[in-house]
Amino acid sequence: MTIPLYNSALNPIGKIAVLETERFDSEPKLLDEKRLVEMAQRNDSRAYEQLYKLHVGRVFALCVRLCKDRDMAEDLTQEAFVQAWRKLAQFRGDSAFGSWLYRIATNTTLSYLRKQSPFLNSLDIDDVPEPEYRETSDEQIGLETAISELPDGARAVFVLYSLEGYTHDEISKLLGIAQGSSKAQLHRARQLLKRSLSN
């Protein structure tokens, strides 16, 4: 039996924004993302705000899951949108704006995490601890919580691979590890998550 693991709701392509603008028409207009990007590239901060509203939830979720600190995730989300604005002229529309933005958010967050020595140490597969067996299984542990409890390296690989759709090749380059380590970290993350969910 084949079960898709990918949550199609995460797909950012095809989102439509409602933008009220007096410059073109007194009536509110549906402007697609491409148009918003073009307007933002012409220094229209209102259009960029619409893009922010479209994507902030997804970007923030990505940052939270990678760094598991909501306050820091808010700062990283803010930084990702500022970085994206600075690089907006480089965006040519070869990919969806969302995909481009999430890559910037990923790089921004990983750049922050790389400066944290515990995170760097956790990338080494030898340092991944064995899953702890929980005797107290009366409390249902949600996946969100289980993800946040993963070791940093395993969590990063799981989020990037299973939730963000990166390949092991891409992850190995992003994290500076071997593809084998990425696969091992994912396997370990899945084992830990399954055990957590079963408790």
Add this chain to the structure above:
Amino acid sequence: MTDNHYNEVSDPQDLALARAIRNLDSEMQPERDLWVGIERQIQDYPQKQRRSWSNDWMPYGVAASLVVAVSALVLNMMQLTSEEPRLVTAEQTFNQMQVDYVQLRNPLVQKFGEVNKNLDEQTLDDLYRNLNILESARKEIESQVRENPENRKLVEMLMRIHEQELDLLRQDFTRSGHFL
């Protein structure tokens, strides 16, 4: 980036994990309004107007200036490199002209003496005086042509002197009864 989203899942725990991943919220909302801070920061980095006339024109202007500059450089280099060969060519032309002239003149000079040896002494003196005048003029012009081998007027003047001198040497004054 999409080939890893579908896995074979048969274990109950895998099924549970797959279900949990599917049900995971794709979005989370931050507690504070981040846009205020973003807006404040992006105001310091206005987007460059990519489609303005000046920006559109600028690359072509730079390209045109570059073409002009490179062309001028190439022309100068061509002039520098071709200057010497052009001098050599003019010199070679002049030298060849002199060789041709001497090859024509020397036999005529020998013949001239033989042909006109029977002329009276006064006439011979007048003939040789004129030949000397032409020769002096030829040598003067030759020295100027050596200094300015590209001066076409000097070269043409020298060629006319050569022709006059050769014409004079070709003359059989014993038959014509006159000279010049």
